[in-house]
Amino acid sequence: MPVIIATDRAGKEHRIEGKSGQSVMLNLREVGGLDIAAICGGSCSCSTCHVYVDEDWMDKVPAQQPDEYEVVEFSSHYQPNSRLSCQIPFSEALDGLKVTLAPEG
Template sequence: MPKINATDRDGTEKVIEAENGLSLMVNLRDNGGLDIASICGGMCSCATCHVYVDPDWMDKIGAQEPDEYELVEFSEHYKENSRLSCQIEMSDDLDGIKVTLAPED
């Protein structure tokens, strides 16, 4: 099982046992107990699962689709390493990934 190194909005760090094949969002919410709204349920139609991916991991998670970019670029908390966690599928290749929940808009 891959592990996720996650930092919650309050600065609390957690190591989460992730399930392969599920999105990063589902793992953060269901396996990590983090306060991630995920209002659209992973359909890439909101930005309530916005995270910052550690720069060392950006090349490993794949490119952003245009729809995802459009959602995060308009966030007041946008950064170059902004991603929607619903669009990142967990696998053994992402074991140890580091993410931080973005502030809520």
């Protein structure tokens, strides 16, 4: 089973056995039990699923679409490696993906 290595807001690392075909957001929240509000339910409009993708994985995750960028760029904690985890479909190809939860707010 492919895994996601996720660092929570306290700096603790979690190894999550992910489900392919679901978004990274759903894997972090539903499978991994991490604190992700996902207020919009994954419809790319709230940015509460904001994560930082490890630099080594930036060119391996599916490309960011313009509508995702328009939402995440206005996050107060935006960085060049910011992504909305609801917009990243998880798959075997992303086995070992490393992300860090962005601060809330």
